[in-house]
Amino acid sequence: MGLNGTGKTTLLDGIVNNSDLNTIEVEKPKDYKISYLKQQPDLDENSSVIDAVFNGSGEKFQLIRQYENSLAKFNANSTDQKIQNDFFKLQEKMNAAEAWQMESDVKSILNKLGITELDKKIKELSGGQQRRVALAQTLISEADLLILDEPTNHLDYEAIDWLQTYLSKYKGSVLFVTHDRYFLNEVATRIFELENRNVTEYDGNYEKYLQQKAANEEIYASEQHHKTQLYKQELNWMRAGVKARGTKQQARKDRFNDLKEDLQNKPDVQKEMSIDIAQQRLGNDVFDIKDASLKFSKHVILDDFSYLVTKGDRIGITGANGSGKTTFLNTIAQQIPLDSGEIKTGQTVRLGYYTQHTRDMDPDKRVIRYLESIGQGAKNTDGTHMSASQMLDTFKFDHQMQGAFIRELSGGEKRRLYLLAILMDQPNVLLLDEPTNNLDIETLTILENYLENFKGTVMAVSHDRYFLDKVAHKLLIFEGQGDIEESYDSYSGYLQKETEKKQAQHHEVKTQKHVEAKEKEAQNKPAEKTKLTYAEQMEFDKLEPQIEKLDDEMAKLKEQLNDPKNGYEDLMDFQRQLDEKTAESDKLMDRWEYLGQYI
Structure with missing residues:
Protein backbone atom coordinates (compact mmCIF):
# COMPACT_ATOMS: atom_id res chain seq x y z
CA MET A 1 0.00 0.00 0.00
CA GLY A 2 1.02 3.62 -0.38
CA LEU A 3 0.17 6.94 -1.97
CA ASN A 4 0.58 7.16 -5.75
CA GLY A 5 4.20 7.94 -6.56
CA THR A 6 5.72 6.36 -3.44
CA GLY A 7 7.29 3.63 -5.58
CA LYS A 8 5.08 0.56 -5.24
CA THR A 9 5.41 -0.47 -8.89
CA THR A 10 9.12 0.45 -8.91
CA LEU A 11 9.64 -1.84 -5.92
CA LEU A 12 7.83 -4.72 -7.64
CA ASP A 13 9.91 -4.19 -10.79
CA GLY A 14 13.07 -4.22 -8.67
CA ILE A 15 12.16 -7.50 -6.96
CA VAL A 16 11.68 -9.16 -10.35
CA ASN A 17 14.66 -7.50 -12.02
CA ASN A 18 17.24 -6.85 -9.30
CA SER A 19 19.35 -4.69 -11.62
CA ASP A 20 16.65 -1.98 -11.40
CA LEU A 21 17.57 -1.31 -7.77
CA ASN A 22 20.64 0.60 -6.62
CA THR A 23 21.44 -1.85 -3.84
CA ILE A 24 19.77 -5.14 -3.04
CA GLU A 25 20.40 -8.38 -1.21
CA VAL A 26 18.05 -11.24 -2.03
CA GLU A 27 18.23 -14.76 -0.70
CA LYS A 28 16.19 -17.39 -2.53
CA PRO A 29 16.55 -21.00 -3.76
CA LYS A 30 18.05 -21.40 -7.21
CA ASP A 31 14.89 -22.97 -8.66
CA TYR A 32 12.56 -20.35 -7.14
CA LYS A 33 10.07 -19.17 -9.76
CA ILE A 34 8.38 -15.74 -9.83
CA SER A 35 5.47 -14.81 -12.11
CA TYR A 36 4.74 -11.08 -12.53
CA LEU A 37 1.60 -9.27 -13.70
CA LYS A 38 2.57 -5.74 -14.73
CA GLN A 39 0.17 -2.80 -14.88
CA GLN A 40 0.86 -2.56 -18.62
CA PRO A 41 0.82 -6.07 -20.17
CA ASP A 42 3.77 -7.02 -22.34
CA LEU A 43 2.04 -9.28 -24.90
CA ASP A 44 2.83 -10.04 -28.54
CA GLU A 45 0.01 -8.23 -30.34
CA ASN A 46 0.15 -10.67 -33.28
CA SER A 47 -0.26 -13.76 -31.06
CA SER A 48 -3.60 -15.42 -30.48
CA VAL A 49 -5.04 -15.43 -26.96
CA ILE A 50 -4.20 -19.09 -26.40
CA ASP A 51 -0.63 -18.64 -27.69
CA ALA A 52 -0.12 -15.62 -25.43
CA VAL A 53 -1.40 -17.47 -22.37
CA PHE A 54 0.83 -20.50 -23.02
CA ASN A 55 3.86 -18.35 -23.73
CA GLY A 56 5.92 -20.11 -21.05
CA SER A 57 9.07 -22.06 -21.72
CA GLY A 58 7.95 -25.24 -19.92
CA GLU A 59 7.52 -28.44 -21.93
CA LYS A 60 3.81 -28.73 -21.09
CA PHE A 61 3.21 -25.14 -22.15
CA GLN A 62 4.88 -25.77 -25.51
CA LEU A 63 3.01 -29.04 -25.99
CA ILE A 64 -0.40 -27.50 -25.23
CA ARG A 65 0.36 -24.59 -27.56
CA GLN A 66 1.21 -27.05 -30.35
CA TYR A 67 -1.90 -29.10 -29.63
CA GLU A 68 -4.23 -26.05 -29.68
CA ASN A 69 -2.79 -24.91 -33.02
CA SER A 70 -3.14 -28.44 -34.42
CA LEU A 71 -6.72 -28.65 -33.15
CA ALA A 72 -7.60 -25.41 -34.96
CA LYS A 73 -6.15 -26.80 -38.21
CA PHE A 74 -7.97 -30.12 -37.72
CA ASN A 75 -11.31 -28.39 -37.15
CA ALA A 76 -10.76 -26.34 -40.31
CA ASN A 77 -9.69 -29.27 -42.50
CA SER A 78 -10.28 -32.66 -40.90
CA THR A 79 -9.89 -34.62 -44.18
CA ASP A 80 -6.23 -33.69 -44.75
CA GLN A 81 -4.18 -36.80 -43.95
CA LYS A 82 -1.09 -34.93 -42.68
CA ILE A 83 -3.19 -32.69 -40.44
CA GLN A 84 -4.94 -35.81 -39.09
CA ASN A 85 -1.65 -37.57 -38.36
CA ASP A 86 -0.14 -34.52 -36.63
CA PHE A 87 -3.27 -34.04 -34.56
CA PHE A 88 -3.47 -37.68 -33.37
CA LYS A 89 0.26 -37.73 -32.56
CA LEU A 90 -0.15 -34.62 -30.40
CA GLN A 91 -3.14 -36.22 -28.68
CA GLU A 92 -0.91 -39.15 -27.73
CA LYS A 93 1.78 -36.78 -26.46
CA MET A 94 -0.84 -34.91 -24.38
CA ASN A 95 -1.87 -38.26 -22.87
CA ALA A 96 1.72 -39.23 -22.12
CA ALA A 97 2.53 -35.86 -20.52
CA GLU A 98 -0.79 -35.80 -18.60
CA ALA A 99 -1.26 -32.24 -19.89
CA TRP A 100 -5.05 -32.35 -20.24
CA GLN A 101 -5.67 -31.11 -16.71
CA MET A 102 -3.46 -28.06 -17.22
CA GLU A 103 -5.23 -27.22 -20.48
CA SER A 104 -8.61 -27.58 -18.78
CA ASP A 105 -7.51 -25.41 -15.84
CA VAL A 106 -6.30 -22.66 -18.16
CA LYS A 107 -9.52 -22.60 -20.18
CA SER A 108 -11.47 -22.47 -16.92
CA ILE A 109 -9.39 -19.49 -15.73
CA LEU A 110 -9.88 -17.68 -19.04
CA ASN A 111 -13.62 -18.32 -18.88
CA LYS A 112 -13.81 -16.98 -15.31
CA LEU A 113 -11.99 -13.85 -16.49
CA GLY A 114 -14.42 -13.37 -19.38
CA ILE A 115 -12.04 -14.42 -22.20
CA THR A 116 -13.81 -16.91 -24.47
CA GLU A 117 -12.51 -16.20 -27.99
CA LEU A 118 -9.20 -18.05 -27.76
CA ASP A 119 -8.27 -17.67 -31.44
CA LYS A 120 -8.58 -13.88 -31.41
CA LYS A 121 -5.41 -11.83 -31.90
CA ILE A 122 -4.15 -9.78 -28.95
CA LYS A 123 -4.23 -6.59 -31.04
CA GLU A 124 -7.99 -7.12 -31.57
CA LEU A 125 -8.68 -7.01 -27.82
CA SER A 126 -9.46 -3.96 -25.71
CA GLY A 127 -6.97 -2.80 -23.09
CA GLY A 128 -9.07 -4.39 -20.34
CA GLN A 129 -9.23 -7.71 -22.18
CA GLN A 130 -5.46 -7.68 -22.69
CA ARG A 131 -5.05 -7.15 -18.94
CA ARG A 132 -7.22 -10.20 -18.24
CA VAL A 133 -5.21 -12.33 -20.71
CA ALA A 134 -2.01 -11.23 -18.97
CA LEU A 135 -3.56 -12.12 -15.59
CA ALA A 136 -4.46 -15.60 -16.85
CA GLN A 137 -0.91 -16.01 -18.20
CA THR A 138 0.46 -15.12 -14.76
CA LEU A 139 -1.88 -17.38 -12.78
CA ILE A 140 -1.18 -20.58 -14.76
CA SER A 141 2.57 -20.35 -14.38
CA GLU A 142 2.69 -22.53 -11.23
CA ALA A 143 5.13 -20.06 -9.65
CA ASP A 144 6.41 -20.06 -6.08
CA LEU A 145 5.61 -16.33 -5.91
CA LEU A 146 2.93 -14.38 -7.79
CA ILE A 147 3.54 -10.63 -8.02
CA LEU A 148 0.40 -8.79 -9.10
CA ASP A 149 0.21 -5.05 -9.78
CA GLU A 150 -3.44 -3.92 -9.52
CA PRO A 151 -4.90 -7.37 -10.42
CA THR A 152 -8.56 -6.30 -10.05
CA ASN A 153 -8.37 -3.52 -12.66
CA HIS A 154 -10.86 -4.17 -15.50
CA LEU A 155 -12.48 -7.13 -13.69
CA ASP A 156 -16.19 -7.29 -12.94
CA TYR A 157 -17.44 -8.41 -9.53
CA GLU A 158 -17.79 -12.11 -10.40
CA ALA A 159 -14.23 -12.25 -11.72
CA ILE A 160 -12.93 -10.38 -8.63
CA ASP A 161 -14.83 -12.75 -6.36
CA TRP A 162 -13.38 -15.77 -8.20
CA LEU A 163 -9.85 -14.28 -8.04
CA GLN A 164 -10.19 -13.73 -4.27
CA THR A 165 -11.01 -17.41 -3.79
CA TYR A 166 -8.29 -18.54 -6.21
CA LEU A 167 -5.54 -16.53 -4.49
CA SER A 168 -6.72 -17.48 -1.00
CA LYS A 169 -6.17 -21.14 -1.92
CA TYR A 170 -2.97 -20.57 -3.92
CA LYS A 171 -0.21 -22.87 -2.68
CA GLY A 172 2.60 -20.37 -3.25
CA SER A 173 2.98 -16.82 -1.97
CA VAL A 174 1.29 -13.73 -3.40
CA LEU A 175 2.64 -10.16 -3.32
CA PHE A 176 0.20 -7.60 -4.72
CA VAL A 177 -0.59 -3.92 -5.01
CA THR A 178 -4.30 -3.07 -5.01
CA HIS A 179 -6.76 -0.23 -4.42
CA ASP A 180 -9.66 -2.67 -3.86
CA ARG A 181 -10.21 -2.62 -0.12
CA TYR A 182 -12.63 -5.56 0.09
CA PHE A 183 -10.19 -7.60 -1.99
CA LEU A 184 -7.31 -6.50 0.24
CA ASN A 185 -9.31 -7.42 3.32
CA GLU A 186 -10.15 -10.91 2.00
CA VAL A 187 -6.75 -11.89 0.57
CA ALA A 188 -3.98 -10.13 2.53
CA THR A 189 -2.45 -11.67 5.65
CA ARG A 190 0.36 -9.06 5.91
CA ILE A 191 0.46 -5.47 4.67
CA PHE A 192 3.53 -3.40 3.81
CA GLU A 193 2.95 0.35 3.62
CA LEU A 194 5.33 2.60 1.68
CA GLU A 195 5.44 6.08 3.16
CA ASN A 196 8.18 8.74 3.16
CA ARG A 197 10.70 6.28 1.66
CA ASN A 198 10.12 3.87 4.55
CA VAL A 199 8.33 0.51 4.69
CA THR A 200 6.12 -0.33 7.68
CA GLU A 201 4.79 -3.84 8.15
CA TYR A 202 1.36 -4.61 9.58
CA ASP A 203 0.09 -8.08 10.46
CA GLY A 204 -3.34 -9.09 9.23
CA ASN A 205 -5.78 -7.77 6.66
CA TYR A 206 -6.98 -4.26 5.80
CA GLU A 207 -9.32 -4.03 8.79
CA LYS A 208 -6.48 -4.84 11.20
CA TYR A 209 -4.20 -2.43 9.32
CA LEU A 210 -6.66 0.42 9.92
CA GLN A 211 -6.77 -0.35 13.65
CA GLN A 212 -2.96 -0.50 13.95
CA LYS A 213 -2.47 2.56 11.73
CA ALA A 214 -4.84 4.68 13.85
CA ALA A 215 -3.07 3.58 17.05
CA ASN A 216 0.36 4.36 15.53
CA GLU A 217 -0.78 7.83 14.44
CA GLU A 218 -1.99 8.61 17.98
CA ILE A 219 1.32 7.45 19.46
CA TYR A 220 3.29 9.44 16.88
CA ALA A 221 1.23 12.59 17.49
CA SER A 222 1.76 12.25 21.24
CA GLU A 223 5.51 11.76 20.81
CA GLN A 224 5.79 14.74 18.49
CA HIS A 225 3.83 16.94 20.90
CA HIS A 226 6.16 15.91 23.72
CA LYS A 227 9.25 16.63 21.59
CA THR A 228 7.87 20.01 20.55
CA GLN A 229 7.32 20.99 24.19
CA LEU A 230 10.84 19.91 25.08
CA TYR A 231 12.19 21.86 22.12
CA LYS A 232 10.47 25.03 23.28
CA GLN A 233 11.91 24.61 26.78
CA GLU A 234 15.40 24.06 25.42
CA LEU A 235 15.00 26.99 23.05
CA ASN A 236 14.18 29.27 25.98
CA TRP A 237 17.22 27.96 27.82
CA MET A 238 19.50 28.56 24.83
CA ARG A 239 18.21 32.09 24.37
CA ALA A 240 18.78 32.84 28.07
CA GLY A 241 22.50 32.64 27.33
CA VAL A 242 23.85 30.52 30.16
CA LYS A 243 27.29 31.78 31.19
CA ALA A 244 28.67 28.51 32.49
CA ARG A 245 29.41 26.03 29.71
CA GLY A 246 30.15 22.91 31.66
CA THR A 247 29.53 19.30 30.73
CA LYS A 248 25.87 19.39 31.74
CA GLN A 249 25.25 22.54 29.78
CA GLN A 250 26.96 21.03 26.69
CA ALA A 251 24.74 17.97 27.05
CA ARG A 252 21.68 20.26 26.99
CA LYS A 253 23.00 21.98 23.88
CA ASP A 254 23.48 18.59 22.21
CA ARG A 255 19.97 17.54 23.17
CA PHE A 256 18.62 20.82 21.80
CA ASN A 257 20.35 20.26 18.47
CA ASP A 258 19.12 16.65 18.34
CA LEU A 259 15.54 17.74 19.01
CA LYS A 260 15.79 20.50 16.42
CA GLU A 261 17.10 18.11 13.76
CA ASP A 262 14.50 15.47 14.65
CA LEU A 263 11.60 17.91 14.34
CA GLN A 264 12.95 19.41 11.11
CA ASN A 265 13.36 15.97 9.53
CA LYS A 266 10.14 14.43 10.82
CA PRO A 267 7.99 12.75 8.16
CA ASP A 268 5.17 14.94 6.89
CA VAL A 269 2.48 12.52 8.06
CA GLN A 270 0.43 15.15 9.83
CA LYS A 271 -0.42 16.92 6.58
CA GLU A 272 -3.50 15.34 5.09
CA MET A 273 -4.73 15.60 1.54
CA SER A 274 -8.11 17.31 1.33
CA ILE A 275 -10.64 18.40 -1.27
CA ASP A 276 -12.13 21.76 -0.37
CA ILE A 277 -13.45 23.12 -3.67
CA ALA A 278 -16.72 25.00 -4.04
CA GLN A 279 -19.29 23.99 -6.64
CA GLN A 280 -21.70 25.86 -8.87
CA ARG A 281 -25.41 26.00 -8.03
CA LEU A 282 -27.46 23.16 -9.53
CA GLY A 283 -31.17 23.18 -10.33
CA ASN A 284 -33.44 20.15 -9.91
CA ASP A 489 -29.99 -1.93 -2.59
CA SER A 490 -26.40 -1.28 -1.65
CA TYR A 491 -24.01 -2.94 -4.10
CA SER A 492 -23.16 -5.62 -1.50
CA GLY A 493 -26.88 -6.19 -0.86
CA TYR A 494 -27.59 -6.49 -4.56
CA LEU A 495 -24.74 -8.98 -5.06
CA GLN A 496 -25.95 -11.05 -2.09
CA LYS A 497 -29.44 -11.26 -3.61
CA GLU A 498 -27.97 -12.23 -6.99
CA THR A 499 -25.91 -14.98 -5.35
CA GLU A 500 -28.96 -16.33 -3.53
CA LYS A 501 -31.00 -16.18 -6.76
CA LYS A 502 -28.34 -18.15 -8.69
CA GLN A 503 -28.09 -20.72 -5.90
CA ALA A 504 -31.88 -21.16 -5.94
CA GLN A 505 -31.87 -21.52 -9.75
CA HIS A 506 -29.03 -24.03 -9.56
CA HIS A 507 -30.91 -26.04 -6.92
CA GLU A 508 -34.09 -25.92 -9.03
CA VAL A 509 -32.25 -27.14 -12.14
CA LYS A 510 -30.52 -29.87 -10.15
CA THR A 511 -33.85 -31.02 -8.66
CA GLN A 512 -35.52 -31.03 -12.09
CA LYS A 513 -32.68 -33.09 -13.57
CA HIS A 514 -32.95 -35.55 -10.70
CA VAL A 515 -36.71 -35.92 -11.27
CA GLU A 516 -36.21 -36.39 -15.02
CA ALA A 517 -33.50 -38.98 -14.41
CA LYS A 518 -35.78 -40.94 -12.06
CA GLU A 519 -38.61 -40.83 -14.58
CA LYS A 520 -36.32 -42.02 -17.35
CA GLU A 521 -34.98 -44.76 -15.12
CA ALA A 522 -38.52 -45.91 -14.36
CA GLN A 523 -39.41 -45.92 -18.08
CA ASN A 524 -36.32 -47.87 -19.04
CA LYS A 525 -36.48 -50.29 -16.13
CA PRO A 526 -36.50 -53.86 -17.48
CA ALA A 527 -39.24 -56.31 -16.62
CA GLU A 528 -38.76 -58.13 -13.31
CA LYS A 529 -36.38 -61.06 -13.63
CA THR A 530 -37.80 -64.54 -12.86
CA LYS A 531 -35.17 -67.00 -14.14
CA LEU A 532 -31.70 -67.20 -15.66
CA THR A 533 -31.08 -66.94 -19.36
CA TYR A 534 -29.14 -69.73 -21.08
CA ALA A 535 -25.95 -67.59 -21.09
CA GLU A 536 -26.36 -66.73 -17.40
CA GLN A 537 -26.84 -70.44 -16.56
CA MET A 538 -23.59 -71.26 -18.38
CA GLU A 539 -21.83 -68.44 -16.48
CA PHE A 540 -23.19 -69.68 -13.14
CA ASP A 541 -21.92 -73.21 -13.77
CA LYS A 542 -18.38 -71.88 -14.34
CA LEU A 543 -18.27 -69.59 -11.34
CA GLU A 544 -17.93 -72.23 -8.60
CA PRO A 545 -14.80 -73.90 -10.07
CA GLN A 546 -13.23 -70.41 -10.59
CA ILE A 547 -13.90 -69.49 -6.96
CA GLU A 548 -12.44 -72.81 -5.73
CA LYS A 549 -9.32 -72.29 -7.83
CA LEU A 550 -8.85 -68.79 -6.38
CA ASP A 551 -9.30 -70.20 -2.84
CA ASP A 552 -6.46 -72.66 -3.47
CA GLU A 553 -4.17 -69.95 -4.84
CA MET A 554 -4.97 -67.66 -1.90
CA ALA A 555 -4.18 -70.48 0.57
CA LYS A 556 -0.75 -71.02 -1.04
CA LEU A 557 0.00 -67.29 -0.90
CA LYS A 558 -0.86 -67.24 2.81
CA GLU A 559 1.59 -70.12 3.37
CA GLN A 560 4.30 -68.09 1.62
CA LEU A 561 3.53 -65.09 3.80
CA ASN A 562 4.01 -67.24 6.91
CA ASP A 563 7.29 -68.75 5.67
CA PRO A 564 10.18 -67.05 7.58
CA LYS A 565 12.62 -67.92 4.76
CA ASN A 566 11.10 -65.33 2.42
CA GLY A 567 12.69 -61.87 2.28
CA TYR A 568 10.96 -58.52 2.66
CA GLU A 569 10.55 -57.84 -1.08
CA ASP A 570 9.10 -61.34 -1.67
CA LEU A 571 6.64 -60.88 1.17
CA MET A 572 5.49 -57.58 -0.28
CA ASP A 573 4.92 -59.22 -3.68
CA PHE A 574 2.98 -62.13 -2.12
CA GLN A 575 0.79 -59.69 -0.19
CA ARG A 576 0.06 -57.71 -3.37
CA GLN A 577 -0.98 -60.93 -5.19
CA LEU A 578 -3.15 -61.97 -2.24
CA ASP A 579 -4.94 -58.62 -2.22
CA GLU A 580 -5.64 -58.86 -5.98
CA LYS A 581 -6.98 -62.42 -5.77
CA THR A 582 -9.08 -61.60 -2.70
CA ALA A 583 -10.72 -58.72 -4.58
CA GLU A 584 -11.32 -60.97 -7.62
CA SER A 585 -12.79 -63.69 -5.40
CA ASP A 586 -15.17 -61.23 -3.71
CA LYS A 587 -16.36 -60.02 -7.11
CA LEU A 588 -17.05 -63.56 -8.32
CA MET A 589 -18.85 -64.42 -5.07
CA ASP A 590 -21.15 -61.38 -5.45
CA ARG A 591 -22.03 -62.52 -8.98
CA TRP A 592 -22.52 -66.15 -7.85
CA GLU A 593 -24.92 -65.04 -5.09
CA TYR A 594 -26.89 -62.78 -7.48
CA LEU A 595 -27.36 -65.52 -10.10
CA GLY A 596 -27.99 -68.18 -7.45
CA GLN A 597 -31.25 -66.54 -6.32
CA TYR A 598 -32.86 -67.42 -9.68
CA ILE A 599 -31.89 -71.12 -9.67
Missing part, protein backbone atom coordinates in the same frame (compact mmCIF):
# COMPACT_ATOMS: atom_id res chain seq x y z
CA ASP A 285 -33.24 19.13 -13.58
CA VAL A 286 -30.04 17.27 -14.47
CA PHE A 287 -30.60 14.68 -17.25
CA ASP A 288 -33.93 13.68 -18.77
CA ILE A 289 -33.38 10.58 -20.92
CA LYS A 290 -36.33 9.73 -23.19
CA ASP A 291 -36.73 6.66 -25.43
CA ALA A 292 -32.96 6.39 -25.94
CA SER A 293 -31.67 3.69 -28.29
CA LEU A 294 -28.09 2.97 -29.29
CA LYS A 295 -26.51 0.02 -31.03
CA PHE A 296 -22.91 -0.78 -32.00
CA SER A 297 -22.61 -3.62 -34.53
CA LYS A 298 -24.56 -6.50 -32.90
CA HIS A 299 -24.32 -5.01 -29.40
CA VAL A 300 -27.39 -3.19 -28.12
CA ILE A 301 -26.37 -0.57 -25.56
CA LEU A 302 -29.70 1.21 -24.98
CA ASP A 303 -33.10 -0.06 -26.06
CA ASP A 304 -35.90 2.52 -25.77
CA PHE A 305 -34.46 3.53 -22.38
CA SER A 306 -36.02 6.36 -20.35
CA TYR A 307 -34.66 7.64 -17.07
CA LEU A 308 -34.69 10.86 -15.03
CA VAL A 309 -31.57 12.00 -13.17
CA THR A 310 -32.17 14.73 -10.58
CA LYS A 311 -30.21 16.92 -8.20
CA GLY A 312 -28.50 14.99 -5.40
CA ASP A 313 -28.71 11.57 -7.09
CA ARG A 314 -25.88 9.14 -6.32
CA ILE A 315 -26.08 6.50 -9.04
CA GLY A 316 -23.72 3.54 -9.24
CA ILE A 317 -23.48 1.98 -12.70
CA THR A 318 -22.24 -1.60 -12.82
CA GLY A 319 -22.64 -4.82 -14.79
CA ALA A 320 -20.79 -7.18 -17.08
CA ASN A 321 -17.77 -6.02 -19.07
CA GLY A 322 -18.78 -4.96 -22.57
CA SER A 323 -22.40 -4.23 -21.63
CA GLY A 324 -22.12 -0.52 -22.49
CA LYS A 325 -21.53 1.30 -19.18
CA THR A 326 -18.79 3.63 -20.46
CA THR A 327 -20.70 4.20 -23.70
CA PHE A 328 -23.71 5.24 -21.60
CA LEU A 329 -21.63 7.91 -19.83
CA ASN A 330 -20.30 9.09 -23.18
CA THR A 331 -23.85 9.57 -24.50
CA ILE A 332 -24.77 11.57 -21.38
CA ALA A 333 -21.66 13.72 -21.90
CA GLN A 334 -22.82 14.19 -25.53
CA GLN A 335 -19.66 12.59 -26.90
CA ILE A 336 -21.58 9.79 -28.67
CA PRO A 337 -24.91 10.52 -30.41
CA LEU A 338 -27.96 8.31 -29.88
CA ASP A 339 -29.51 6.34 -32.75
CA SER A 340 -32.89 7.60 -31.57
CA GLY A 341 -34.44 9.32 -28.56
CA GLU A 342 -32.99 12.27 -26.70
CA ILE A 343 -31.10 13.36 -23.59
CA LYS A 344 -32.05 16.77 -22.20
CA THR A 345 -29.41 18.40 -19.99
CA GLY A 346 -30.46 20.89 -17.32
CA GLN A 347 -29.47 24.52 -17.92
CA THR A 348 -27.50 24.81 -14.67
CA VAL A 349 -25.47 21.62 -15.19
CA ARG A 350 -21.72 22.14 -15.02
CA LEU A 351 -20.30 18.76 -15.96
CA GLY A 352 -17.07 17.19 -14.73
CA TYR A 353 -16.26 13.93 -16.55
CA TYR A 354 -13.49 11.77 -15.09
CA THR A 355 -12.80 9.27 -17.88
CA GLN A 356 -10.88 5.98 -17.75
CA HIS A 357 -8.12 7.45 -19.92
CA THR A 358 -6.41 10.71 -18.99
CA ARG A 359 -7.16 13.30 -21.67
CA ASP A 360 -5.27 16.34 -22.98
CA MET A 361 -2.25 15.82 -20.76
CA ASP A 362 0.90 16.87 -22.63
CA PRO A 363 3.82 14.81 -21.23
CA ASP A 364 6.25 17.65 -21.95
CA LYS A 365 4.27 20.18 -19.92
CA ARG A 366 5.17 20.86 -16.31
CA VAL A 367 2.59 19.96 -13.66
CA ILE A 368 1.97 23.54 -12.49
CA ARG A 369 1.64 24.82 -16.09
CA TYR A 370 -0.83 22.04 -16.94
CA LEU A 371 -3.11 22.98 -14.05
CA GLU A 372 -2.79 26.71 -14.82
CA SER A 373 -3.87 25.96 -18.40
CA ILE A 374 -7.08 24.50 -16.98
CA GLY A 375 -7.73 27.66 -14.99
CA GLN A 376 -6.07 30.18 -12.72
CA GLY A 377 -7.46 28.51 -9.63
CA ALA A 378 -10.74 27.93 -7.87
CA LYS A 379 -12.59 28.91 -4.73
CA ASN A 380 -12.91 26.74 -1.67
CA THR A 381 -16.15 26.31 0.25
CA ASP A 382 -15.65 29.51 2.30
CA GLY A 383 -15.17 31.58 -0.87
CA THR A 384 -11.39 31.99 -0.58
CA HIS A 385 -9.54 31.93 -3.88
CA MET A 386 -6.89 29.19 -4.23
CA SER A 387 -4.05 29.32 -6.73
CA ALA A 388 -3.07 26.32 -8.85
CA SER A 389 -0.01 25.86 -6.62
CA GLN A 390 -2.12 25.82 -3.47
CA MET A 391 -4.48 23.27 -4.97
CA LEU A 392 -1.58 21.06 -6.00
CA ASP A 393 -0.19 21.33 -2.49
CA THR A 394 -3.47 20.08 -0.97
CA PHE A 395 -3.32 17.10 -3.34
CA LYS A 396 0.15 16.06 -2.06
CA PHE A 397 2.11 17.59 -4.97
CA ASP A 398 5.02 19.36 -3.24
CA HIS A 399 6.90 22.24 -4.86
CA GLN A 400 9.47 19.94 -6.45
CA MET A 401 6.75 17.82 -8.06
CA GLN A 402 4.86 20.91 -9.23
CA GLY A 403 7.87 21.83 -11.34
CA ALA A 404 8.29 18.30 -12.73
CA PHE A 405 7.29 17.29 -16.25
CA ILE A 406 4.09 15.24 -16.50
CA ARG A 407 6.06 12.42 -18.13
CA GLU A 408 8.01 12.04 -14.87
CA LEU A 409 4.88 11.25 -12.85
CA SER A 410 3.75 7.73 -12.04
CA GLY A 411 0.53 6.45 -13.56
CA GLY A 412 -1.29 6.97 -10.28
CA GLU A 413 0.06 10.52 -9.88
CA LYS A 414 -1.19 11.39 -13.36
CA ARG A 415 -4.64 10.10 -12.41
CA ARG A 416 -4.57 12.18 -9.18
CA LEU A 417 -3.58 15.28 -11.16
CA TYR A 418 -6.34 14.58 -13.70
CA LEU A 419 -8.90 14.30 -10.89
CA LEU A 420 -7.74 17.64 -9.49
CA ALA A 421 -8.08 19.23 -12.95
CA ILE A 422 -11.69 17.97 -13.18
CA LEU A 423 -12.64 19.25 -9.72
CA MET A 424 -10.85 22.58 -10.25
CA ASP A 425 -13.54 23.53 -12.76
CA GLN A 426 -16.01 23.44 -9.85
CA PRO A 427 -18.54 21.03 -11.42
CA ASN A 428 -21.95 20.35 -9.92
CA VAL A 429 -22.45 17.06 -11.79
CA LEU A 430 -19.75 14.39 -11.79
CA LEU A 431 -19.46 11.46 -14.19
CA LEU A 432 -16.84 9.03 -12.91
CA ASP A 433 -15.70 6.14 -15.11
CA GLU A 434 -13.86 3.49 -13.07
CA PRO A 435 -12.43 6.09 -10.65
CA THR A 436 -10.84 3.42 -8.44
CA ASN A 437 -8.50 2.20 -11.20
CA ASN A 438 -4.94 3.41 -10.48
CA LEU A 439 -5.91 5.72 -7.61
CA ASP A 440 -4.34 4.92 -4.24
CA ILE A 441 -6.52 4.11 -1.24
CA GLU A 442 -5.82 7.43 0.53
CA THR A 443 -6.94 9.42 -2.52
CA LEU A 444 -10.03 7.22 -2.88
CA THR A 445 -10.94 7.75 0.77
CA ILE A 446 -10.61 11.54 0.39
CA LEU A 447 -12.70 11.42 -2.82
CA GLU A 448 -15.40 9.37 -1.11
CA ASN A 449 -15.55 11.83 1.79
CA TYR A 450 -15.78 14.70 -0.70
CA LEU A 451 -18.66 12.99 -2.52
CA GLU A 452 -20.53 12.47 0.76
CA ASN A 453 -20.68 16.26 1.18
CA PHE A 454 -21.09 17.04 -2.51
CA LYS A 455 -24.38 18.87 -3.11
CA GLY A 456 -24.58 17.95 -6.77
CA THR A 457 -25.21 14.71 -8.70
CA VAL A 458 -22.84 11.77 -9.09
CA MET A 459 -22.98 8.95 -11.66
CA ALA A 460 -20.13 6.45 -11.25
CA VAL A 461 -19.23 3.36 -13.29
CA SER A 462 -17.39 0.93 -11.05
CA HIS A 463 -16.96 -2.71 -10.02
CA ASP A 464 -15.34 -1.68 -6.73
CA ARG A 465 -17.74 -2.91 -4.08
CA TYR A 466 -16.23 -0.79 -1.29
CA PHE A 467 -16.46 2.41 -3.35
CA LEU A 468 -20.05 1.80 -4.52
CA ASP A 469 -21.20 0.82 -1.03
CA LYS A 470 -19.92 4.18 0.29
CA VAL A 471 -21.00 6.41 -2.60
CA ALA A 472 -24.06 5.02 -4.43
CA HIS A 473 -27.63 5.39 -3.18
CA LYS A 474 -29.08 3.42 -6.09
CA LEU A 475 -27.77 1.24 -8.91
CA LEU A 476 -28.20 0.86 -12.63
CA ILE A 477 -27.14 -2.68 -13.55
CA PHE A 478 -26.28 -3.24 -17.22
CA GLU A 479 -27.14 -6.85 -18.05
CA GLY A 480 -26.20 -6.54 -21.75
CA GLN A 481 -28.18 -6.15 -24.97
CA GLY A 482 -29.96 -3.07 -23.64
CA ASP A 483 -31.32 -4.76 -20.52
CA ILE A 484 -30.85 -2.29 -17.63
CA GLU A 485 -32.12 -3.02 -14.12
CA GLU A 486 -32.56 -0.44 -11.34
CA SER A 487 -31.91 -1.35 -7.70
CA TYR A 488 -32.10 0.61 -4.46
